[in-house]
Amino acid sequence: MKMSRRTALSGLAIGLAVAGLGKPAFAQEMTLEVLYNLPGFTKFHQPLADEFMKNNPDIKINFLAPAAGYNEGQQQVLRSAVTGNLPDVYFSGYNLTAELVHTLAPRNQITDLGPFIEAEGASFLDDNYSPKMAALGQIDGKQYGLPVNASSPIIYINADLVRKAGGDPDNMPKTFAGLIELAGKIHEMDSTVAGMGYDINGWPDDWLWQALIFQQGGQLVDPATKTVAFDNEIGLNALKLARQFVTEGHQTLLDWDQSRQQFGAGQTGFIFSTPAHVQTIQGLVGDRFELKTATFPLDNAENGGVPTGGNSAVILTQDKAKQDAAWKYLKWITGPEAQNTIVRITGYLPTNKLATGENFLAPYYVENPNVKTASLQADRSLPWAGYPGGDSVRIWRTQRDIIGAVMRGEVTPEDGLKQIVDQTNGLMN
Secondary structure: OOOOHHHHHHHHHHHHHHOOOOOOHHHOOEEEEEEOEOHHHHHHHHHHHHHHHHHOOOEEEEEOOOEOOHHHHHHHHHHHHHHOOOOOEEEEEHHHHHHHHHHHHHHOOOOOOHHHHHHHOOOHHHHHOOHHHHHHHEEOOEEOEEEEEEEOOEEEEEHHHHHHOOOOOOOOOOOHHHHHHHHHHHHHHOOOOEEEEOOHHHOOOOHHHHHHHHOOOOOOEOOOOOOEOOOOHHHHHHHHHHHHHHHOOOOOOOOHHHHHHHHHOOOEEEEEEOHHHHHHHHHHHOOOOOEEEEOOOOOOOOOOOEEEEEEEEEEOOOOHHHHHHHHHHHHHHOOHHHHHHHHHHHOOEOOOHHHHOOOOOHHHHHHOHHHHHHHOOHHHEEEOOOOOOOOHHHHHHHHHHHHHHHHOOOOOHHHHHHHHHHHHHHHHO
16 A cells, blocks of 8 residues: 555654654644734733743734724724624723623623632632732623733822922822922922923823822712712812812923923923833933822822723633633733733833732832832722723713813813713713
8 A cells, every 4th residue: 555645744743642752633732812902012911922932832822913002902802792703812901891891791702700710719819919909800790800000190200399399209298289289389489380280181081080089089980870970079179179280280281291291301390190101201301300209199098099090801712722721821911920020111000919029029119119109009999990881982082171171261160060970971871
């Protein structure tokens, strides 16, 4: 009998497998299709994926082209759900995860992580994540995601200007009233200098607006009525503060990038921004003045908190073998070693509490105290909320226009609140 080349090769492959010199068919490499948002995040996603694949040679991470932002990624995934071409793993923005779950869960297109967590042991969540950090990936009482990136607003301080105004950059006021008063003193020293910058009027999303609500102990949406929850003194006070930033804190109304540039030039006492900007702002400041950072103020120290931007990793594949592989990847990307890398590259909060230990971030924080500040807010972290109906982007653009009008003095805080409440409720229905 004449043996074909294919038969010979097949026999050789079987022989090698039996001899332990080759991989049997069931051990073939598995590929996970992974989608994340923001192209700039490639700087940590790729090296961490490379390390994961090195330690798990049977699992390949194939990144799809990253979405431009969280909103764009959300739309891409929702479209893919209709065509049945979902990625296996997706990094979902916290404020959009509820909409994602409520859309995909009824179709059985997103995975409840509960069984995987139970299989790890009762202490898995507590060992790795604080309750508030774990809550960032919870929807309707179920753990759908593990937190990967976390960002809450902090204060960037021109220590030289603060000292000249009689303040202490190492002990900044803990309330907005105290900060506004300090900003006024900074401006009094030099009328060409802005006392502060809270750039909610030009911010691309409602993160800084939610911060004004949450720091008072308020909520974005009433879970019972599904309507605006800040139609009260909390919402009114938030708008009054926004106006005071201009009238008493002498804020210059710029977009966030212009404001950052102005601060870097030494022309603003302090600004509020994301910890992800630490390295950028350090570069802008150079040696012009001493740069320090401080935690976000809380007017309600007992019940207040800060909205946490960022994303959690969710598993969308319903293939059991791929789910098991994806779970390994989720544990890695949210584990202390990976978080150590992410924080050093981005300046974000570590989502895994083990990452702050001596073997990871502790020495780095000693050398970089301006980065450490964000980690001090982990116990204040609240989920970045979204609005029912999936129209959060349009809602914020509408709200931002009104807030800007209030800050410019064109609309009173009282009228501004009524407009925001009416239009937001209308857009949710």
